[in-house]
Amino acid sequence: MSVPHTSPPPTDTHCPYCALQCGMALCPAADGADGRPVLEVAERPGFPVNEGALCGKGRTAAELLAPGARLTRPLVRRAASGELEPAGWDEALDLVAGALARTRRTHGPDAVGVFGGGGLTNEKAYALGKFARVVLGTSQIDYNGRFCMSSAAAAGTRAFGVDRGLPFPLADVARTDCAVLVGSNLAETMPPALRRLSELRENGGTLIVVDPRRTRTAEQADLHLAPRPGTDLALALGLLHLVVAEDALDSGYIEARTTGWPEARSAAMAHWPELVERVTGVPVPELRRAAALFAGARHAMVLTARGTEQHAKGTDTVGAWINLCLATGRPGRPYSGFGTLTGQGNGQGGREHGQKADQLPGGRRLDDPAARAHVARVWDVDPASLPGPGRSAYELLDELGRGVRTLLLAGSNPVVSAPRAAHVEQRLRSLDFLAVCDVVLSESAHLADVVLPVAQWAEETGTTTNLEGRVLLRRKAVDPPPGVRTDLQVLAGLAERLGGRRGFPTDPEEVFDELRRASAGGPADYSGIGYRRIAEEDGVFWPCPERPAADTPHPGTPRLFRERFATPDGRARFVPVTHRPAAEEPDARHPLLLTTGRVLSQYQSGAQTRRVGALNAAAPGPFVELHPRLARELGVRDGDALAVVSRRGRAVAPARVTRAIRPDTVFMPFHWGGEGRANSVTNPALDPDSRMPEFKVCAVRVERAERDSAGGGAPGTAEAGTPGTGRSEGPAGTAGTNGATAHAR
Missing domain, CATH: 2.40.40.20 (Barwin-like endoglucanases)
Structure with missing residues (x-):
C-alpha cells in the first residue's frame, strides 16, 4: 500500500527587511542542489500588520537563501596574495580573537571597536553588546541604527520619557481623522503600510504629506506641502504659531498633562506665517489650511520618518512636531498622537538591548548607576567593570585607524551607507585589523582581514521588535548551508578564545530568557514575554513586565500614554525649539x-x-x-x-x-x-x-x-565562490587590508 507524499507544513515567520516585519510563510518547493529545501514565500493573511500584503522585496526574500547568492565559507586575507581566500572556522576565529586580544593588550580596550546592525535579532544585538562590554571591556560600540531612528528616539525620550516608534498599533492610522506624514515615502519604503493611508481616506479622513518631492505617497495626499530641504523645523513651528493664533489649543489637556508650555509657546510665536513661507517656500494659504485641518480634526496624528529626522537639528525638528501634537491634545488619546516610522527591520529592538553607545538592555541608560547595577547582576560582573558611554556611529567610524585600531563589524555596510563615505572607506582601510560577520560579501566586507559567513533570517530562530513595539518571533525554516554559523555561535567561539567561557549560549531562546531578566524594570521591559506567548499571540507589545504572583500575565501595552507619560511626574514635556539653517547652505560654488x-x-x-x-x-x-x-x-x-x-x-x-x-x-x-x-x-x-x-x-x-x-x-564580483577577487586598494592605489561599517543586512 502506497503512502501519499505530504509536504512539510509552511513555517510562519516575518520578512527580513523593513520595520513593518510583515508576516509571511515559507513553503518548501523543491530540493536544492545542495540537499537543502528550496523555499518559496507565501502570504500569511492572519498577521495583523500586513494582512498578507507583501512588497517585491518580501516576495523575493527567499532567493538570498541560495548558496550562490551568499557567503558559505570563512575568508581570510592571505599575506602572500593580499586576497581573501577560503579558510576553516578554527583558523578564522583564532585570527579574529588574536587580533582583538593583541589590540587590547597593546593599546587598551577602547582601541577595539564593535559596530552592529539594525537587522540583527534582539538576541544577537543583546549578545553583541554584552560581548563588547564584558569580554572586550570596550566602550566603543554603536550600530547603524544611529543613522535611522536616533533623532526621533532622543526627541521622544525628551518629551514622553520613553523611546518607542509608534505608541499605538499601525492599524490606528486608518481610524484617525487627519494624519500628517512628514518625510516619509511609504509607497516605496513600506508599501504594505500604504493601505492604512488608503483606508484613512476611504473612512473620510484627511492625509497631509510633507516632502520636498512629489513622491508616490505625496500623490495620495489631500494636501502636499513641499518645503525646501532642511526647513521642516520652521514649518512645524509655523503650524503651531497658527494653532495658537486661531485659539485652537486644547488648554485643558495642556494644563492637566504637560509641562513647559509657556516657553514652547513663546518660541513658536516667533515663527509667523510670512516668515515661514520665506524660509520653507510653502505658501501661507497652504500653511493655514494644514493647521486648520489638523487642529479641527477630532482625532489626529503626526508620523515622522527619516526625511525630517536625518538632520543636524533632527531632534529639535521632531520635538517641534511633538509640541504641535501636545498643544492640540493628541498623545494618549484614541487614534491620535505622535509616532515615528522606524526604518530597519529591528531598528527598535536593536537599540533597546545594548548596541547603542549609551544604552544597556531594556532601554536603560549606561550612565545610570541603578541600571548598571541591575544589568551587572544579570551578567554576574562588577558594575564598576562596565565601561561608560562611547562614541556614536559616525564618530566611531571617523576614529578608525587612530584611537580605534581593530573593528568587529556585524551586519553593516558603511562603505555605502555612511555619510562622507569616501572618508569612511579610507578610515576602514587604515585599521590594523577588520573582522566582518555578514551574509554576503558587501563592499565593506571586501576590505576585511577575516570574513565570517553567518546564518540569515530563515536559518535561525530569533525575535525582532517592529515599528509598533510588537515583539515578534522569526522561526527557523531551513538549516544554514554547511560551513555557515550563527552570529551567536561566532560570539560564543570568540568569547571562549578570549577567556569569557560563561554567559554566551548559542540557543536563541536561552539568550532571550536572559534578555528578559536584563530588561526587567527598564523602560523597554520584556520580562513578561516568552517565545511561546509570542507565537500564540502574533506578537506582544512592550512594556510587558512579568507578574510572578498574578493569576494572569501582563497583557502587553499596545497603546502608551493613556493615563500618564513615562516621565517622573507622569506629564509630557514641551521643549522650546527655534528654527536654524542647515549645517551647510548653498553658495556660489554649490548653489x-x-x-x-x-x-x-x-x-x-x-x-x-x-x-x-x-x-x-x-x-x-x-x-x-x-x-x-x-x-x-x-x-x-x-x-x-x-x-x-x-x-x-x-x-x-x-x-x-x-x-x-x-x-x-x-x-x-x-x-x-x-x-x-x-x-x-x-x-x-x-x-x-x-x-x-x-x-x-x-x-x-x-x-x-x-x-x-x-x-x-551591482556589488563587487567577489561573491561566494570567487573570493579571490576581493583585493582592496588604498586611497592612493597602495594595497589596503581593512574596512568596515554602516547599513543593514
Whole structure:
C-alpha cells in the first residue's frame, strides 16, 4: 500500500527587511542542489500588520537563501596574495580573537571597536553588546541604527520619557481623522503600510504629506506641502504659531498633562506665517489650511520618518512636531498622537538591548548607576567593570585607524551607507585589523582581514521588535548551508578564545530568557514575554513586565500614554525649539541642495537586494532626479551622465528629469556603491543630542559628466565562490587590508 507524499507544513515567520516585519510563510518547493529545501514565500493573511500584503522585496526574500547568492565559507586575507581566500572556522576565529586580544593588550580596550546592525535579532544585538562590554571591556560600540531612528528616539525620550516608534498599533492610522506624514515615502519604503493611508481616506479622513518631492505617497495626499530641504523645523513651528493664533489649543489637556508650555509657546510665536513661507517656500494659504485641518480634526496624528529626522537639528525638528501634537491634545488619546516610522527591520529592538553607545538592555541608560547595577547582576560582573558611554556611529567610524585600531563589524555596510563615505572607506582601510560577520560579501566586507559567513533570517530562530513595539518571533525554516554559523555561535567561539567561557549560549531562546531578566524594570521591559506567548499571540507589545504572583500575565501595552507619560511626574514635556539653517547652505560654488532616499526595489545599502535579479532589473542603478528648469539650464536630457559635487566628494549617475522635485533641489537614492555612491557627497554634521548625521540636505553643484565604465550598480564580483577577487586598494592605489561599517543586512 502506497503512502501519499505530504509536504512539510509552511513555517510562519516575518520578512527580513523593513520595520513593518510583515508576516509571511515559507513553503518548501523543491530540493536544492545542495540537499537543502528550496523555499518559496507565501502570504500569511492572519498577521495583523500586513494582512498578507507583501512588497517585491518580501516576495523575493527567499532567493538570498541560495548558496550562490551568499557567503558559505570563512575568508581570510592571505599575506602572500593580499586576497581573501577560503579558510576553516578554527583558523578564522583564532585570527579574529588574536587580533582583538593583541589590540587590547597593546593599546587598551577602547582601541577595539564593535559596530552592529539594525537587522540583527534582539538576541544577537543583546549578545553583541554584552560581548563588547564584558569580554572586550570596550566602550566603543554603536550600530547603524544611529543613522535611522536616533533623532526621533532622543526627541521622544525628551518629551514622553520613553523611546518607542509608534505608541499605538499601525492599524490606528486608518481610524484617525487627519494624519500628517512628514518625510516619509511609504509607497516605496513600506508599501504594505500604504493601505492604512488608503483606508484613512476611504473612512473620510484627511492625509497631509510633507516632502520636498512629489513622491508616490505625496500623490495620495489631500494636501502636499513641499518645503525646501532642511526647513521642516520652521514649518512645524509655523503650524503651531497658527494653532495658537486661531485659539485652537486644547488648554485643558495642556494644563492637566504637560509641562513647559509657556516657553514652547513663546518660541513658536516667533515663527509667523510670512516668515515661514520665506524660509520653507510653502505658501501661507497652504500653511493655514494644514493647521486648520489638523487642529479641527477630532482625532489626529503626526508620523515622522527619516526625511525630517536625518538632520543636524533632527531632534529639535521632531520635538517641534511633538509640541504641535501636545498643544492640540493628541498623545494618549484614541487614534491620535505622535509616532515615528522606524526604518530597519529591528531598528527598535536593536537599540533597546545594548548596541547603542549609551544604552544597556531594556532601554536603560549606561550612565545610570541603578541600571548598571541591575544589568551587572544579570551578567554576574562588577558594575564598576562596565565601561561608560562611547562614541556614536559616525564618530566611531571617523576614529578608525587612530584611537580605534581593530573593528568587529556585524551586519553593516558603511562603505555605502555612511555619510562622507569616501572618508569612511579610507578610515576602514587604515585599521590594523577588520573582522566582518555578514551574509554576503558587501563592499565593506571586501576590505576585511577575516570574513565570517553567518546564518540569515530563515536559518535561525530569533525575535525582532517592529515599528509598533510588537515583539515578534522569526522561526527557523531551513538549516544554514554547511560551513555557515550563527552570529551567536561566532560570539560564543570568540568569547571562549578570549577567556569569557560563561554567559554566551548559542540557543536563541536561552539568550532571550536572559534578555528578559536584563530588561526587567527598564523602560523597554520584556520580562513578561516568552517565545511561546509570542507565537500564540502574533506578537506582544512592550512594556510587558512579568507578574510572578498574578493569576494572569501582563497583557502587553499596545497603546502608551493613556493615563500618564513615562516621565517622573507622569506629564509630557514641551521643549522650546527655534528654527536654524542647515549645517551647510548653498553658495556660489554649490548653489543647489541634495536630498537622498530610497527606491521601491532596493533596501538600505543594497548589499542583499542588489543580488536579487527581479529587484535589480526594476532598479538597476542610481540616478539624479532634477527639475526640467534645471535640466534646461544645464542642457541635460534624461539619461545624460550628471556629476553631483559637494565639498566632500562627487557622485555620477544618469539624469532623471521630473516635475516631482523642486527646481532648487536634486535627489539621489543611496543604495549603490561605486561612482554612483550618493553618500560620497553627504554631510556628516551631527545633531548635538542624537548624533544623527545630516544625510538629508547638503549644498551641491550639478554638472555634465562622462560616466566611468565601472558604474555604480551591482556589488563587487567577489561573491561566494570567487573570493579571490576581493583585493582592496588604498586611497592612493597602495594595497589596503581593512574596512568596515554602516547599513543593514
